[in-house]
Amino acid sequence: MHNFNNFKRFLGILAVVASLLVIATIVFRMQQEVAPKLSVRKLPLQVDVSLQNFHYTETKQGIKRWELSAERADYNKQADISYLSRVRMVVHGAGGLGELVITADRGEYRNGTRDIALVGNVQGKSSKGYGFSAPRVNYVAARSMLQTSERVRLTDIGSELEGTGMEYYTQTRKFRLLKDVSAVYRQGGK
């Protein structure tokens, strides 16, 4: 008789454990459904805001001066810098100067000064046919000037120029090469 009671007690405990297990599974399942899978990428520590297809337009007295776009912009509030990737800058020229389009692998846009550092395979192309290339170029907003201390190569119909260090004034399209200049002018524009 004593064994039979033990057996009954064992069955009781077993039943309680089994029902607890069932309840726990149900609750866990429910929690899983309630909390959606997080699809947003986890941001690196220094990035406060990350934007896709970033686009910024700078105007002065209602006239569009330049536009800046990038595939991605990671903004760091403390440094007040937006770190851009696959950058495209379009400088609009007054008085029929036409557009100057500059592309680069990466960029840094300083929101305070509106200066831009363009880094990696920097290529400039004007609607008038001439262009330049350099490893790195800085846009100094206060002076509407592109500036670099690197070796620059400039090409135009009929000529190729090279030098170390450049100052390019985007509103007048005048530019200076600061050192070690070499130039080739082909007659007949070949």
Add this chain to the structure above:
Amino acid sequence: AQGSNNKEPLKIKSDTLNTDNEKKTAIFEGKVVARQGDMTLYTDRLVVSYNGPNNEVSQVEAFGNVRIVQEERQATGAHGVYDPKLARIILDGNPKVVSGEDVVTGRIITYYVNEQKSVVTSGPKERVEAVIHPGGKNVGAKP
């Protein structure tokens, strides 16, 4: 190879360069060396003007310590204007052309790039002067 120097590419080296893409001028400054074919021009400052759809060089103006070296000939002056189409350089500011041992001076010298020829013009104060060494190496070759 004389005869078509002015059609060759014009290669320039200098310390600095200022260009104006709208006015189509390029100002080279500091130890400027310009080469075209077998001619080399040295000067302190060189202004290149270009025009037309192909940006053809229309004029090259040299300022300060102008020196032109081409095979046996050498010309000097304070200022020079090169017209690539006419293939000639007009030199002033005590211009002088030396060919071997022969020397010619005057007020203005027109130096022909594709020919062994120069034309010397006198002025009120500068008469044409020529020192020709008969029987010298350059017999028959005009400076």
